[in-house]
Amino acid sequence: MRSAEDEVDSSPDQSEAGRRRTPRVRLVGIRPEYAALCWQWRNEPRARQFNPFEPLSIEELAGRLGAAGGDLRNQSFRAYRWLVEVDEHGFIGTVSIRANWRMLHGEIGYQIGERWSRRGFGGAAVATLIDTAFADSTLRRLFATISIGNEASRRIVRRLGFIHEGTLRRHHLIEGRYVDQWIYGLLREEWAAAENRTGK
Numbered sequence: 001m002r003s004a005e006d007e008v009d010s011s012p013d014q015s016e017a018g019r020r021r022t023p024r025v026r027l028v029g030i031r032p033e034y035a036a037l038c039w040q041w042r043n044e045p046r047a048r049q050f051n052p053f054e055p056l057s058i059e060e061l062a063g064r065l066g067a068a069g070g071d072l073r074n075q076s077f078r079a080y081r082w083l084v085e086v087d088e089h090g091f092i093g094t095v096s097i098r099a100n101w102r103m104l105h106g107e108i109g110y111q112i113g114e115r116w117s118r119r120g121f122g123g124a125a126v127a128t129l130i131d132t133a134f135a136d137s138t139l140r141r142l143f144a145t146i147s148i149g150n151e152a153s154r155r156i157v158r159r160l161g162f163i164h165e166g167t168l169r170r171h172h173l174i175e176g177r178y179v180d181q182w183i184y185g186l187l188r189e190e191w192a193a194a195e196n197r198t199g200k
């Protein structure tokens with residue numbers, strides 16, 4: 001019988017195409033006034049299907065956003081979050097890092113509103129997030145926790161050079177079910193080596 005892990009190719013896809021940064025996106029530090037917009041994205045079917053979101057009111061979410069940092073050079077926060085902005089559409093999603101400043105690792109998160117999906121924005125946003133994280137902080141390692149079956153998310157991290165490091169069985173409670181989670185990790189030196197190879 002095939003296990004969830006059998007479905008995962010642990011080798012990263014580091015093709016030139018995989019490392020693309022187009023379309024161009026910008027990361028803008030989040031503020032509580034964007035809570036209603038973020039709340040809508042959190043409640044989209046695909047986001048709910050794959051993420052262990054706590055049910056929060058817009059007001060509670062505004063409180064969370066107000067407590068998040070937007071500049072990794074300031075290590076007084078644990079959670080950092082940015083809006084993803086593109087010229088054509090304005091704000092289209094969010095990216096985040098939960099940092100452990102003692103261990104120097106960070107868990108990344110990302111979401112693109114469904115109406116803008118499959119246009120390369122997710123991949124470009126995560127590439128920009130990684131650039132920012134390694135340029136602005138001393139984090140040595142980034143990782144993502146991905147619900148099995150979340151193919152779009154898995155494709156993004158693989159293309160950016162993350163390695164499948166394992167699977168946490170029945171780890172997250174999502175919509176009443178315990179769901180296995182793939183762990184994908186990327187080390188600072190792997191990102192730098194790949195950047196040198198592609199000549200960025």
Ligand SMILES: CC(C)(COP(=O)(O)OP(=O)(O)OC[C@H]1O[C@@H](n2cnc3c(N)ncnc32)[C@H](O)[C@@H]1OP(=O)(O)O)[C@@H](O)C(=O)NCCC(=O)NCCS
Binds near residue numbers: 047051146147
């Ligand atoms: C994951 C997510 C950010 C992808 O955003 P996106 O803007 O559609 O991503 P991209 O357009 O860069 O596509 C990335 C890859 O996934 C593929 N893809 C996109 N949507 C897909 C889907 N529904 N099913 C299968 N593959 C999909 C794309 O074809 C692309 O593949 P390629 O690199 O081989 O060409 C978005 O689906 C999302 O916000 N999901 C809900 C939140 C979430 O699960 N976040 C991840 C938490 S770990």
